[in-house]
Amino acid sequence: MSVPTTIRAARIHAFGGPEELRVEEIPAPTAGPGEVLVRVLAAGLNPLDYKMRDGSSGKAKLLTLPAVLGREMTGTVLGAAEDVDLDALGMPIGAQVFGVRGLDDPRGTYAEVIAMPAAALAPVPESSTADPLAAGGLALAGVTALVTIEDARIGEGDTVLIHGGTGGVGQLLIPLALQAGASRVWATGRAANAGRIAELGGAPIAYDETDWEAAIDEATEGRGVDVILDTHYFTTFAPSLDHLAEGGRIVVLPSLADLSPATARGIDARIPSLAPSRERLDRLAAAWADGTLPLEVGEILPLDDVARGHEQLETGHTRGKLLVDLR
Ligand SMILES: NC(=O)c1ccc[n+]([C@@H]2O[C@H](COP(=O)([O-])OP(=O)(O)OC[C@H]3O[C@@H](n4cnc5c(N)ncnc54)[C@H](OP(=O)(O)O)[C@@H]3O)[C@@H](O)[C@H]2O)c1
The missing domain is CATH 3.90.180.10 (Medium-chain alcohol dehydrogenases, catalytic domain)
Structure with a gap:
């Protein structure tokens, strides 16, 4: 060539x-x-x-x-x-x-x-x-999603809330959280995107039509979720801290996010670091090609x-x- x-x-x-x-x-x-x-x-x-x-x-x-x-x-x-x-x-x-x-x-x-x-x-x-x-x-959204799931240490039976379930990273986080063992994944997004969230296996919460905080309280009977993956951050991060179960973790995507409101409360909060590797790229490509990571x-x-x-x-x-x- x-x-x-x-x-x-x-x-x-x-x-x-x-x-x-x-x-x-x-x-x-x-x-x-x-x-x-x-x-x-x-x-x-x-x-x-x-x-x-x-x-x-x-x-x-x-x-x-x-x-x-x-x-x-x-x-x-x-x-x-x-x-x-x-x-x-x-x-x-x-x-x-x-x-x-x-x-x-x-x-x-x-x-x-x-x-x-x-x-x-x-x-x-x-x-x-x-x-x-x-x-x-x-590659970028995929590697980010893999690192986000690793940072969140999702275990068998954990409940997960994802903010921004139909964005570039969010759409990959829903199936990856389920594959990591999550028992239930809720994802926020506009009502127009609820169908896509459901297709991916998530339970949609339309933040433009309902109060997502009340919806997650009701769904978890006030317990909160084990893990929050917050791809939005700006308006979602601070209120999210009130909806984590005891020992809950939050991973926030925007790199310049201020995690101090979480750490001040002793909450495990992290920002994933984009770390591409051949192993991660191969894993992504295989899941993308066989349709498990659409x-x-x-x-x-x-x-x-x-x-x-x-x-x-x-x-x-x-x-x-x-x-x-x-x-
Ligand atoms: N740390 C890292 O290594 C890393 C890597 C990649 C990306 N990022 C950062 O992560 C963020 C997300 O990236 P992306 O590629 O997924 O972005 P994106 O494709 O632009 O998606 C943004 C998502 O945010 C949702 N959203 C907007 N307002 C919202 C609200 N109030 N509540 C809940 N969801 C809301 C949108 O859904 P609706 O249209 O339904 O509102 C959309 O799904 C960006 O800030 C990006 O820079 C960080």
Whole structure:
């Protein structure tokens, strides 16, 4: 497969609003030591992307402008550095792979060709049910969901409440919590999303039509739940602390969340750290391919519409994953 000399990519030249995203022709990257060159098919959009774009993420200081944005993607292998044995990794030239950049790798994924550390990639298995393009949105939300479930230490019979059950991470948390042994999973979301929560095996609580605090009190007969997984945080974190059972744990997703109201009360509260590994990516891919971890794609946008994707994400009400098509 030939590697082009220039590629299309979405970059920012300054921190700011979605209008800062520009689709430009830039030189194609080369694979450094330990890296694989990938022809990107689709890149996933994540809230972290707009926090990098507007400079509010702590990781934005790692960017050198102009910078390509995006953290995750799927694509086909074009080649690799000399020290990478693609066959031994199960990712020969032409194979479809997916992956996510670690938080300290500021290079983006909204580009036709990227260089990725081999350790941040895994092969995409054949699937009779899943759309191969959807693998572009699996890695970041998926690794986050796996770490969130591990941090929450969900045990057999635990009851779980998830805030934001139909977001990119939330939709993966519902089946993963059940697979970890949860006896009951409630998930908040708008009434419009209740059907999707139920499809995933959760009991929906429509926060826009009912008082979720009263609903969870009634459902647990005032006991509260063992675990809360809070993907929203802003309006849900503080009141959630009053709905945890004795010894309950809470895991909050936004990285800049202030956990002190929980720790001051002796409540185990954590923020998951995005830690991709080949083992986690393989586990995700297998579950995605066999349908036990379904990934809903809300919309696939052309690269030229990536700014519109950021606008949608910033509403905080997208469903499943948004993807950018780079084919
Ligand atoms: N710590 C980490 O490593 C890590 C990794 C990934 C993501 N994150 C962070 O985790 C958060 C979620 O990520 P995501 O990709 O799942 O976001 P997302 O796809 O944008 O989903 C946001 C979800 O929040 C729900 N929501 C909005 N207002 C709500 C409310 N008042 N109560 C309950 N739910 C509400 C929305 O559902 P409705 O439309 O039904 O309201 C939607 O399902 C983001 O802040 C992201 O930056 C952290």
